[in-house]
Amino acid sequence: FDHKDYKNLATNANSPTYSQEQQEKYRWIEYHKWKFKAKTYTALNSAQKCFVLMTRVELGLLGAYNKYKKSPFETYYVGGDGMSGYSSYYGEETIGLRGYENGSVSYSPTTGYYAYAYDRFSLELRYPFLLGNTTIYGLTFVEAGNAWYDTKKFNPFSMKRSAGVGVRIFLPMVGLMGIDWAYGFDNVWNGSSYKKGGSQFHFILGQEF
Numbered sequence: 001f002d003h004k005d006y007k008n009l010a011t012n013a014n015s016p017t018y019s020q021e022q023q024e025k026y027r028w029i030e031y032h033k034w035k036f037k038a039k040t041y042t043a044l045n046s047a048q049k050c051f052v053l054m055t056r057v058e059l060g061l062l063g064a065y066n067k068y069k070k071s072p073f074e075t076y077y078v079g080g081d082g083m084s085g086y087s088s089y090y091g092e093e094t095i096g097l098r099g100y101e102n103g104s105v106s107y108s109p110t111t112g113y114y115a116y117a118y119d120r121f122s123l124e125l126r127y128p129f130l131l132g133n134t135t136i137y138g139l140t141f142v143e144a145g146n147a148w149y150d151t152k153k154f155n156p157f158s159m160k161r162s163a164g165v166g167v168r169i170f171l172p173m174v175g176l177m178g179i180d181w182a183y184g185f186d187n188v189w190n191g192s193s194y195k196k197g198g199s200q201f202h203f204i205l206g207q208e209f
Contacts, residue, residue, distance in 0.1 A: 006068035031071040034061045049128050056122040060095070061151060063116070076115040078147040079105035079160075079188070081180075081202040095120060097145045099162025099184030100197035106147035107189050117154045120145035135170040143182070160186040162197060168204070178204040 010021035036059045044051040064070045073091045080103065082096020095118055097105050106115035124141040144159035164182030171177070184197015 006066055009068075025069060026072065029071050029073060030065050030069070031074065032063045032065075033074055034063070035059070049131065052126045052128075054122070054124040054126060056120070056124075058095070058118075058120040058145075059156075060093070060118045061116070061154075063151065070116065072114070075106075075113075076118045076147055077103050077106055077113055078115055078118050078120075078145065079103050079107075080200075081204060083203075083205060095145075095147075096202075097160065097162065098141070098143055098164055098180050098202050099182035099200055100160060100188055101190070101200065104188040104190065104197070105145065105160050108149060109189060111149040114149055115147035116149060117151045118145060118147040119154075119156050119159070121159070133172050136167070138165070138167050140165045141180075141182075160184065160188060160197065166202075166204075175206055176204070180204065 004024075006025060010018060010025045012018060015021070036057070038057045040055045042053045042055075044053060060076055062071065062074055062076070075090070075092050076095055077092040078095045079097045079100040080094075081098070082094050092113070094102075095106075097120060103113050106118070107113050120143070122141060122143045124139050126137050126139045128135065128137040130136040140163075142161070142163045144161045146155075146159050148154050162182045162184045164180055166178055166180030166182075168176060168178035180202045182197075182200050182202065184200065187194040187196055
């Protein structure tokens with residue numbers, strides 16, 4: 001509607017006017033963002049200390065009104081511990097996926113770390129070792145998810161899978177802390193080639209919402 005040719009604007013990073021074209025292209029950012037999150041906690045018996053099954057489903061989509069003017073802000077950064085929340089530069093939303101390095105699931109050699117759609121599914125079995133003001137519990141989990149630059153390629157059945165174990169401790173004056181070990185079974189880009197996520201340790205600080 002503003003009579004600008006966004007299809008051919010800021011497409012060549014080697015152009016001497018690339019920076020000015022970017023400023024013109026992203027002077028006004030228009031997008032729509034959708035997110036679905038659900039969690040359930042199910043006690044497996046009626047004892048005070050018992051196994052608890054946690055299930056989680058997440059879906060996210062960042063859409064554009066003009067396919068040639070996709071927002072560089074509010075994209076998804078998928079993989080790893082998920083502790084960063086939002087970056088301070090482009091406002092990327094960090095989504096954890098254990099068993100893979102930070103950002104490796106959403107990374108592509110051609111598009112970088114930008115992802116405009118993601119999904120994540122988790123199943124955790126938890127057991128409390130200590131209850132009270134200080135709480136300690138162990139967990140084992142399976143997890144799967146993926147991220148896409150092109151939202152038309154979104155496929156909930158194409159997932160990067162992982163499994164692992166971990167422990168959490170909650171201290172009233174500190175909050176939630178923990179460590180997970182996970183193994184990623186599927187290939188992601190590691191900087192030079194595609195390879196399995198493999199063995200990964202993840203440190204957790206703070207509650208994930």
